[in-house]
Amino acid sequence: MTNQSRAKPYMNPYLAGTLLGIILFLAFFITGSGLGASGGLNRLLVYVQNIVAPEHIDQVPYLLKMAGGSSNPLESWIVFLTVGTIFGGFISGLFGRRVKIETNKGPQISNTTRWIMAFIGGGLMGYGARLARGCTSGQALSGGAVLSVGSWLFMFAVFAGAYAFAYFLRRFWN
């Protein structure tokens, strides 16, 4: 869309954090639930599974909760939140002239390697997020702000896992 060289710089991290904090507060203040992302993706996926293989849904209790019988997996607040997040990211990118088809990667690897790594990392994230019952937004950010013990331990585990593996993957990012 626009040239990367004219892209506006990102907001100061503390200012962006304050903005995000106020949004998180308002989400709790108005709706009672915090923010999240992986739950919305989960339901979008189950929606597709329900079209492709409805009889399979009925055999897996975990899926049944979302799409059993006549219940529509898209009828959930988290789906709307997720769709909103995509919109919001796009709008902000447009205003900041940061919407650009590109691949961000370390200088030593090819685009294809980066894409494969992104897919594998995403797979681990998706699996881990369902196991932990929430992702960085739903558990760490939202649960952290309301002082859930599990959410704080989860947050430390995420940072621990990432720092522990960062050394072995340095070639991919630096």
Place this chain on the structure above:
Amino acid sequence: MTIFPLPLTELLGQYGSYFIYLLVGVAFGVALETAGFGNSKKLAAQFYFKDLTVFKVMFTAIIVAMTLIFLSSAVGLLDYNLIWVPPTYLWPGIVGGLVMGVGFIVGGFCPGTSLVGMATGKIDGFFFVAGVLFGIFMFGETVSSFAVFFESSYMGRFTLPEYFGLSYGIVVLLIVVMALMMFWGAEIVERVMGGESAQKAPRWGVPAAVALVALAAVSLVIGQPQTADRWKNIEAEKTAQLDGREVQIAPAELLSLSGDVKVKTVLLDVREERYYNQFHIQGATRLPEDEIVDNARDFIFEPANTVFVVMSNDETSATEAWKALKAESVPNVYILEGGVNNWIRTYAGEEFVQNNLIRNHENDYPAWRFDAATGSRHPAAEPNPHAFEIEFEPKVKLELKRAPSSGGCG
């Protein structure tokens, strides 16, 4: 009554409430993108100590949101009990977190940020989202094989102040101060490791930090509302309900509720253990007085069709328990009319009632004598509803649930 969080579905209808969530999502997306979280290189740099934006944004957001949440709760604007606190499943959370940490450094995003990356044209973001969907799919397919682990180490709504035995105000203030000290450390690390990419801390940083500490201190001084304070807010309305006998349900109504598959009835017996052991209604759980508040926070998140019925020997301590539960925002709580004594009078049969009566029993003490601890083995503990056709005035009306039934990642 505390106004926030708003009962969105009641106010705006199902789709109206979805619209609000859509707006919240848009704001969330804007905040993530503008912080630079659509860029995987910037995210990954966190783990090479070059650019600590992830840490700074996340912890600033947490301490700002946390301070505002507990301040608005302290001044009585927000009901913390009605807020979704992710329940703690200790080990699944930790293992899931480790897996996600590895996924973070391999893939360069987390689920929320990858959406923003994808939305701004990042191809790696698109592949990451595809990976997340695949991972979620695999989880759905495999979770049955380790269902026991997935449900293990469940600790319910469990908060740091409860864990440390400190007040909410103290914990909030400590976290704010610790985060601010870590920001100071992060600036030093960036200057050493990052070189030219390091950003300067903004000029308003120190005043803003002071303001945040001050707000946290104010909420510490005010303190979080206790059950007694919460009761004062609703006293007028609820006392009228008690005096009007709107919430005392007849034994016959309780018996009919227990047989109703559409309603989940939770029987809470607040009597001393020895009376409970002598006799209690089938399915009743003993709820000691000092555990009411702790349990209330879990009761709030029971399904919307749950009805709680509290009982004592007569009504006095059941009424106190009812007040505490209502003050803690538990919906659909009722009192067994005339207590367990009245239940026995109704269902124990003529012979038992005649022979075992304790004359002039003191208020809220047993009116019937039991020779042994019969528990729920006494015939009156589980009367056959068809043997007793008793008319009653139905009083149970299911309230709309105000607390979210899910949160975080739904």
